[in-house]
Amino acid sequence: IEGRVMTEGLRGRKMRLARRAMEEAAVGLAYDDGVQAVTVDRVCAIAMVSRSTFFNYFPSLEHAIFGPALTYDLALTERILAAHEDDLVVAASLIVMESVRGQGDDELLRKRFALFAREPGTTTTVSWAAGTSRAGLQEVIKRWLDKHPASARLVDADHATEARMIVNFSVTLGDEVMRLVGEDGGDFPFDPAVFRTVRERMQTLNAPAR
Secondary structure, three states: OHHHHHHHHHHHHHHHHHHHHHHHHHHHHHHHHOHHHOOHHHHHHHHOOOHHHHHHHOOOHHHHHHOOOOOOOHHHHHHHHHHOOOOHHHHHHHHHHHHHHOOOOOHHHHHHHHHHHHOOOHHHHOOOOOHHHHHHHHHHHHHHHHHOHHHOOOOOOOHHHHHHHHHHHHHHHHHHHHHHHHHHOOOOOOOHHHHHHHHHHHHHHHOOOO
16 A cells, blocks of 8 residues: 555656646746747657647646636635725736735746736736636626625626626736736736726726716
8 A cells, every 4th residue: 555655646746747847848938939939849849748748738738838727715815805895806806916826936937927927918818818717707706796795886787797897807907917017127926006007097098088
């Protein structure tokens, strides 16, 4: 039995190291040469694995570059929503940022955030707006609105609709925050005040001209 447990432990460690090697190769190539320059063959060559091994670990190249779909910790989301209940769009963006931070705080994560800042459109097309991540965040916001109906702003729509719109706005907010951080040469983690600055600009543009 001890031999089997040890073998399974070694196998698990080997799998984690292989996954990490492929992620580091994919992110490193994207960081050095740009996202469009990354191919599965280049990643496999650097990580010294086969294409079949790569796809055993990742459903797509984008997953290796940008990471898996986000999951949301209940205590974390409750804390952020309570602190920013006056603006759930900002809260949603901060939930995403903190959830990504929860995946670790190392060179791989910093490079991923650098990619977001350098190529902000990727936050919409690939990562933050990935279907699973988006749907999960919408459910988080909907549950908050169900539990705190006074926080709802729309009187003519249900909480699911409002949550979907909040998340859609938060994705745009996240893109603009990344762009602003990239222009200013900022780094991760970002100052939450940046989200407020961009949000104020969005609100100014949303207001009809008089």
